[in-house]
Amino acid sequence: MFGKRGNSGSGIGRQPPSGGGTLERSPPPAAARAPEPARTPTMPSPPIAPAASLPPVEDRQRSSSFYETKSQVFGALIEAIDLSQLAKLDAQSAREEIRDIVNEIITIKNIVMSIAEQEDLLEDICNDVLGYGPLEPLLARDDIADIMVNGPNTVYIEVSGKISKTGVRFRDGAQLMNICQRIVSQVGRRVDESSPICDARLPDGSRVNVIAPPLAIDGAALTIRKFKKDKLTLEQLVKYGSISPEGAEILKIIGRVRCNVVVSGGTGSGKTTLLNCLTRYIDSDERIITCEDAAELQLQQPHVVRLETRPPNLEGEGRVTMTDLVKNCLRMRPERIIVGEVRGPEVFDLLQAMNTGHDGSMGTIHANSPRECLSRMESMIAMGGYSLPAKTVREIIVGSVDVIVQAARLRDGSRRITHVTEVLGLEGDTPITQDLFVYEMLGEDEHGKIVGRHRSTGIGRPKFWDRARYYGEDKRLAAALDAAEVGEPMR
Ligand SMILES: Nc1ncnc2c1ncn2[C@@H]1O[C@H](COP(=O)(O)OP(=O)(O)OP(=O)(O)O)[C@@H](O)[C@H]1O
Ligand SMILES: [Mg+2]
Numbered sequence: 001m002f003g004k005r006g007n008s009g010s011g012i013g014r015q016p017p018s019g020g021g022t023l024e025r026s027p028p029p030a031a032a033r034a035p036e037p038a039r040t041p042t043m044p045s046p047p048i049a050p051a052a053s054l055p056p057v058e059d060r061q062r063s064s065s066f067y068e069t070k071s072q073v074f075g076a077l078i079e080a081i082d083l084s085q086l087a088k089l090d091a092q093s094a095r096e097e098i099r100d101i102v103n104e105i106i107t108i109k110n111i112v113m114s115i116a117e118q119e120d121l122l123e124d125i126c127n128d129v130l131g132y133g134p135l136e137p138l139l140a141r142d143d144i145a146d147i148m149v150n151g152p153n154t155v156y157i158e159v160s161g162k163i164s165k166t167g168v169r170f171r172d173g174a175q176l177m178n179i180c181q182r183i184v185s186q187v188g189r190r191v192d193e194s195s196p197i198c199d200a201r202l203p204d205g206s207r208v209n210v211i212a213p214p215l216a217i218d219g220a221a222l223t224i225r226k227f228k229k230d231k232l233t234l235e236q237l238v239k240y241g242s243i244s245p246e247g248a249e250i251l252k253i254i255g256r257v258r259c260n261v262v263v264s265g266g267t268g269s270g271k272t273t274l275l276n277c278l279t280r281y282i283d284s285d286e287r288i289i290t291c292e293d294a295a296e297l298q299l300q301q302p303h304v305v306r307l308e309t310r311p312p313n314l315e316g317e318g319r320v321t322m323t324d325l326v327k328n329c330l331r332m333r334p335e336r337i338i339v340g341e342v343r344g345p346e347v348f349d350l351l352q353a354m355n356t357g358h359d360g361s362m363g364t365i366h367a368n369s370p371r372e373c374l375s376r377m378e379s380m381i382a383m384g385g386y387s388l389p390a391k392t393v394r395e396i397i398v399g400s401v402d403v404i405v406q407a408a409r410l411r412d413g414s415r416r417i418t419h420v421t422e423v424l425g426l427e428g429d430t431p432i433t434q435d436l437f438v439y440e441m442l443g444e445d446e447h448g449k450i451v452g453r454h455r456s457t458g459i460g461r462p463k464f465w466d467r468a469r470y471y472g473e474d475k476r477l478a479a480a481l482d483a484a485e486v487g488e489p490m491r
Contacts, residue, residue: 150217161413255281258360265407292340339363345384
């Protein structure tokens, strides 16, 4: 076997193989377990077929012989390598170590492949041993927003708002489950038949959800929202046509003058991104407390306390909910409270905070229009079991929320801010709102891209006018509303 190898110096090769290791894999094929001659300096080089360039990893359709060869090489590698020693190396050295041993195996087993195929195999094996297997090339790409694995043979990605299928495949359901397990174990959780639903996070901050069989009928479904280190700014949103320059100006003022804001939108419409943008206009001397399920926000201010909810542990204990966090916030002398995503009864505590001197608090809610956002808040309060008359609930909502900013992902994949809407009050039992700024769809161009424009609705004096004046922003606000009256069509 590949005993301690003189050429590496790190001594991770082992003899005899101790089995186990960090990966649960199917046993290596018999051929891989058979004793191999020790490598000598005179060992012939592996037979190499002519190099051919391969398509990007995520688009490669591998043949079954690729997987057979890989399984053969992988089995021999696991026999030859001491995984606990490997874990002590940095990623680069570990890769080099694996490269050396894989090359030896290919030589000894007389496996015929081109240099490109050999590199492909090596990359795949390194990804399996050191990372998240077939997901690695997708995780390495900055342009991907979401990775959606629907069982071992189907992986979709979202790039620039468009969802497309990739050629990425897992060897089988067991490999996929193994990778899911590895991801969730990093945050001290477990996913299996008895606890098949799990939220987790990758070390880089990417948000992960796993739902395993038998709940996921066609194999484990793994969804990853990739963490963007460089969050989009309002200037970039203007550049992408998500909002007009005047609209962005209005949003900056709304952030500055301490309006209570709810960002509303569907899944992946850009709510968190928008909330993050708005927080940039908070003064640097304010004390801000953020509450999130998985920390995504990146506030620039120095005086920030970041809080995160906690799922129950394996014994089902120790859960800390968003309501617990928001309630606790109120005892921490916050000036603003920012809730990453309001999903349930915590809305009541956030509204109370908005109502009791914590102006400028913000949160996001899953809803498809400002109106729906208001009714969602009502039903979330009802979920909390508060026995308040409907009118009182509405009074609390309209008395607390100043502005709803609506985000949407349109059918061509583009993301737009479709409404900046003020909440005015109640008329009878009905909440009254007024749009300050809207996105109008005008049609489609020849490539199916939606053409539309942002425009002000002509409201000269929004309800938060006095607030803007108090903060010395009234002239800028008037100018922005004026200039926004007829926006340029954009695509
Ligand atoms: N206006 C935009 N233009 C282009 N890309 C955007 C825009 N807004 C957000 N994105 C990108 O879309 C992806 C989803 O954004 P984000 O996480 O803000 O959405 P979300 O509505 O909070 O999603 P979820 O409902 O899953 O919480 C991210 O990769 C983000 O960078
Ligand atoms: Mg979000």
